[in-house]
């Protein structure tokens with residue numbers, strides 16, 4: 001199988017390079033054409049036509065898109081760029097996939113919801129993004145559905161790993177510098193490691209994406225950002241990546257001002273993905289433990 005991986009340098013892209021390699025030949029794009037000091041295909045998603053060209057050049061059996069504009073706060077002031085990458089480029093990609101009959105695997109986010117629900121969100125629940133990032137990701141989902149391409153959209157959440165930029169890396173950095181920090185305890189979700197998303201994607205590809213559509217892919221259980229921070233510090237100290245655990249003060253969102261509003265409760269129901277495919281989703285705490293062991 002010939003696979004085109006768009007965005008091989010992000011958190012999920014980095015792990016997909018590993019997990020997809022077992023399935024066939026993987027052609028990888030990055031913004032610049034550079035990847036860990038060696039060559040990849042250059043594809044800047046802000047340039048119209050770039051994706052059409054690279055799909056034509058590689059002519060893959062399947063496309064996996066792990067590139068995205070993910071700066072949630074910055075997006076509030078860069079709406080045009082966020083939409084160009086998360087919606088415009090995705091529309092172009094979906095259209096070329098539809099024309100050529102190539103299935104597309106794509107990722108979306110819990111931030112398409114407002115987080116005011118009272119039970120875990122099902123994939124077909126009403127969306128209502130609170131910020132530009134979520135709105136741009138939702139527009140990307142809609143463009144894929146409208147394109148007629150065979151597709152699988154996996155909505156995930158709170159992605160972290162030891163590679164790339166994420167909340168875990170921020171906590172490890174800040175935790176080494178300070179004795180105390182303040183973290184919001186009234187936003188609830190399911191921290192999901194990039195390696196799990198990549199492993200499950202490869203598992204699904206091996207089984208065949210079948211009817212596809214939109215599914216939720218997150219770890220089991222839920223916590224707050226403050227609970228996640230506490231657990232990160234416990235694991236980091238146990239793994240000797242941190243000398244001592246800082247004090248984590250639980251604060252309300254109203255005490256931590258950010259440009260973007262975030263959903264207070266974005267727990268996603270994963271029943272549909274577990275029914276459609278043979279996949280195992282560990283508890284968030286166990287997944288965090290494994291993340292430190294893997295390194």
Ligand SMILES: NC(=O)C1=CN([C@@H]2O[C@H](COP(=O)(O)OP(=O)(O)OC[C@H]3O[C@@H](n4cnc5c(N)ncnc54)[C@H](OP(=O)(O)O)[C@@H]3O)[C@@H](O)[C@H]2O)C=CC1
Pocket residue numbers: 007008009010011012013030031032043044045046065066067068069070085106107108109110137155156157158159160164165
């Ligand atoms: N991070 C999270 O918490 C969550 C992420 N998701 C979704 O999961 C998917 C993967 O996210 P994640 O791995 O965390 O994202 P990252 O931010 O780690 O990586 C995104 C990648 O997209 C690339 N990219 C951005 N703009 C362009 C551009 N103009 N041209 C080419 N490449 C570009 C970046 O390249 P460069 O390195 O050059 O900047 C980077 O490699 C995305 O669809 C995201 O929306 C869903 C829920 C949570």
Ligand SMILES: Cc1cn([C@H]2C[C@H](O)[C@@H](COP(=O)(O)OP(=O)(O)O[C@H]3O[C@@H](C)C(=O)[C@@H](O)[C@H]3O)O2)c(=O)[nH]c1=O
Pocket residue numbers: 070071072073109110111156157158159166167170181182183184187225256258262
């Ligand atoms: C660094 C820090 C953050 N926070 C808060 C801010 C925010 O409400 C929350 C999370 O912070 P972050 O900015 O790291 O997380 P954020 O960028 O909002 O993470 C999101 O990224 C996008 C791409 C997604 O798709 C989402 O699923 C989600 O993972 O923690 C603290 O309370 N204290 C701190 O010291």
Ligand SMILES: [Mg+2]
Pocket residue numbers: 070071072073
């Ligand atoms: Mg962020």
